[in-house]
Structure formats: structure tokens, C-alpha cells
Amino acid sequence: MTVTPLQQRFLNHVSQTSPFSLGLEVGKAKGVHIYDVNGRPYLDFISGIGVTNLGHCHPAVVEAVCRQAQSYAHTMVYGEHIQEPQVELAEKIADIAPDGLNCVYFLSTGSEANDAALKMAAKLTGRSRYVAFTKAYHGDTVGAAACFGNESYRKPFALLLPQVDFLRFNDLEALESINQNHAAVIVEPVQGEGGIRLPAPGFLQAIRDHCTQTGTMLIFDEVQTGFGRLGGWFAAGVFNVTPDIIVMGKAMGAGLPLAGLLASRESLNRFAADPPFSHITTFGGNPISCAAGLAGIRSIEYDRLLTHASAMGEGLLKSAQEIMAAYPEKVTHVRGLGLMIGVELKTEAMARQVVEKARDYGVLFETTLLDEKTVRLSPPLIITPQHCHQGIDALARAIERL
Numbered sequence: 001m002t003v004t005p006l007q008q009r010f011l012n013h014v015s016q017t018s019p020f021s022l023g024l025e026v027g028k029a030k031g032v033h034i035y036d037v038n039g040r041p042y043l044d045f046i047s048g049i050g051v052t053n054l055g056h057c058h059p060a061v062v063e064a065v066c067r068q069a070q071s072y073a074h075t076m077v078y079g080e081h082i083q084e085p086q087v088e089l090a091e092k093i094a095d096i097a098p099d100g101l102n103c104v105y106f107l108s109t110g111s112e113a114n115d116a117a118l119k120m121a122a123k124l125t126g127r128s129r130y131v132a133f134t135k136a137y138h139g140d141t142v143g144a145a146a147c148f149g150n151e152s153y154r155k156p157f158a159l160l161l162p163q164v165d166f167l168r169f170n171d172l173e174a175l176e177s178i179n180q181n182h183a184a185v186i187v188e189p190v191q192g193e194g195g196i197r198l199p200a201p202g203f204l205q206a207i208r209d210h211c212t213q214t215g216t217m218l219i220f221d222e223v224q225t226g227f228g229r230l231g232g233w234f235a236a237g238v239f240n241v242t243p244d245i246i247v248m249g250k251a252m253g254a255g256l257p258l259a260g261l262l263a264s265r266e267s268l269n270r271f272a273a274d275p276p277f278s279h280i281t282t283f284g285g286n287p288i289s290c291a292a293g294l295a296g297i298r299s300i301e302y303d304r305l306l307t308h309a310s311a312m313g314e315g316l317l318k319s320a321q322e323i324m325a326a327y328p329e330k331v332t333h334v335r336g337l338g339l340m341i342g343v344e345l346k347t348e349a350m351a352r353q354v355v356e357k358a359r360d361y362g363v364l365f366e367t368t369l370l371d372e373k374t375v376r377l378s379p380p381l382i383i384t385p386q387h388c389h390q391g392i393d394a395l396a397r398a399i400e401r402l
Helices: 005-013 059-069 084-096 110-125 142-146 151-160 173-177 203-214 265-271 287-302 305-326 348-360 385-400
Strands: 026-030 033-036 041-044 103-107 129-133 163-167 182-187 217-221 245-248 259-263 331-337 340-345 366-368 371-377
Touching (some): 059 287, 084 259, 084 287, 103 110, 103 265, 110 142, 110 182, 110 245, 110 259, 173 203, 182 203, 203 217, 259 265, 305 331, 305 385, 348 371, 348 385, 371 385
Parallel strands (some): 129 163, 129 182, 182 217, 217 245
Antiparallel strands (some): 026 033, 033 041, 103 259, 245 259, 331 340, 340 371, 366 371
16 A cells, blocks of 8 residues: 555654554545545444544534633643633533532543543542453553553553452443442443443443442543434443433544543532642643533534434344344344444454455454454444445445455
8 A cells, every 4th residue: 555645654653553644644534524625525333432422523512612722722631710611511511411410520531531530439438459350441541541441451550550349341240349449330321442341231230239239439431422423322221220420522522522420419629629739730621621521512502412312223233133143154243322333343454454445445443452353333323314325335345345
């Protein structure tokens, strides 16, 4: 493959994180499409791993960003100055959150937010151990990496990591090991990088019950599932289980960097005291990101995208199941909820080929990090039936060519 000058500069000076960079030179992005520098459109079925829930350059988000940028972009570390975009977004999140979760601590990334949640649990409980789950992914900062449900990713940093006990996801009996030594249980309500794995009936409620019995805090990592991805604002509401802390990120900023903790006012007051400044952040709650996030939530409400995401997801799931029925020797499982769907191929090599072949048909897919046999279908919430048909057609044609 011929390497362009920009691609070579990219390889020379931008640190790579995988051996199979897409190599796509982005010219612009609009709605559900990304355009390369030659103007070729690609249907985006990745959404930046669940970031661009409203698609690219949504008019309401662009307008909010431009308006806020003309006022101020940054004044002082979070919590020191009253900044209206932060206040309005926090109020709005409290309004759509499960009862009792009424206060937001703003941060910059999901990994940072997971670290803060783990610190908060340790401070509030006085305990030092945690529970996480196999195939979990919570980020790559030190605390978050300790809860990484794959030993090979933890091993290089083992000397730095806090103590975590790993249980099998969806194993109800294993939950009996949650005890009074554990500060928190951290769980993705739907495992994203683990291959889009849904909780078994009653599993999340059982975790909630064990945490309540032992005084252990329950942390829902909703970095991928939050803000409409499953057809509800949060997985906590979709599954009707309320944790002590919801970790937010990705789609929270409607395309801009933003994350946070959602908890009770009382819990966050305790986290902030004895001593003060227990956890601070320079860019958390950046007013431009908050303005974008608020515009994102309002647009999801105005356009009724929660209901729309559920309907589009049901159609995609059914179509993916039909592909599995047509190619049982190639596709082994299809699972998902809302617009968070995984199509599992027989081998990792087959899944990688599907991703690469689908680009020939103008559709961008990607595999999940900890289960590279699984192809992720996570288009923006604004996806239309016609776009869904195009995506499924590309998926079927790519699988047919295996």
C-alpha cells in the first residue's frame, strides 16, 4: 500500500496504539459519515467507540461550542469559579439520573473518572480491596488498569496496582465472595470491550444486594452505556438497578472531552473533605465541553432519540441474527441492546477481515478490545433505517467474502 506524506508523518510522530491502524485520512465528518481527504464517504458504525452519539458536527452542538468559545474557554480549576455551563449540565444530568444520584463531579476522561470513583470508595469505606470482573475494561490510568479484566494488560504494571479480586461476569454464585473488606464493586452493566456482553437476568440486582449487605459501594462504569446508547439515559435505568456511583464519559461531551462521577450530594461532600482537595482536576468540566454536553442531552430529548435508538437497535439486532443464520460456520453469536451490538465471528482473523473488507463497501466497523472475534455495531443514535440497511449489507457482504 502506498503511504501518503501525511500518513508517513503520522507514523513518524504520533504514537501508535495498535498494529492495524485504519490509516484513514479524515477530511471532514458530518452526521453519520466520515469523509476522507478525497471526499469519499464512510458510514460510521463506530461512533468513536460510543462518543459521537449525535453523529458528527450536530448543528446544536456546533452552535453551543461556538457561542461558549466566544465567552470563555477556561478560567480556573474546577470547583473554584462558578461557571454556568457546568451548573446547567450538572442540573440536567441530575434530572435524567436515577433517584438519589443528584450531584456531578466533572472530570476529563472515563479512565480518570474511574480512578476517582475507586478513590472515593476507599475514602468513604476505609477499605482497600475491590471487586471487578473478567473481560472488564475501565481505562488505562493506574486505578482503572487495576480493574482491567485481562491479566496480560495488568501484568506490566502489577507493582503499581491496588488489590482487586476478579469474579466471572454473570456468575451469581461468585458474588458470595463480596465481603466487608471490599471498598467497591466496579462493573460495566453491559461489557463493551469484553465483546458486548449483557448481564444475565438478576445479575446486576444481585450485585446491588450483596453490596448493600456488606456496606460495599457499587460503581457502574457507564462510560460506554450512558447517554442513550442502550435506549435509555443510563443502564441503571434500563435495568432498574441504582448504584452508589455512576461513572460517565465518552458521549457525555457530545464529541468533546468530558467525564464525571454521578453520586449523591452527601457522598461527594464527604469525598471533598478531610482533607479538602482530595481529588482535583485542571480541565474537568471545561465550559466548552459542558456546553456541548448540555446541547447533546437537549437534542436527544428534542429528537426523541432514546426511543429511536431502541427501534433502530431492534432492527439491527434482528438483521445481524439473520446473517448468523445464513453463515453459521462463520458467525457464532449475536448479542446486544439498543445501539450497542456485537457480532462474534469464529476467529479473530475472520473478524479483522470483516472490518477491513467492509471498508471496501464504505462502512467503518471495529472489533472489541478484549474479544477481538467480536465486531462492534455502535452507530450514532441518529442512524436511519436506510443507513442501517447499508451497514448490514456491508457486514453481510464482508462475511460472505471470508
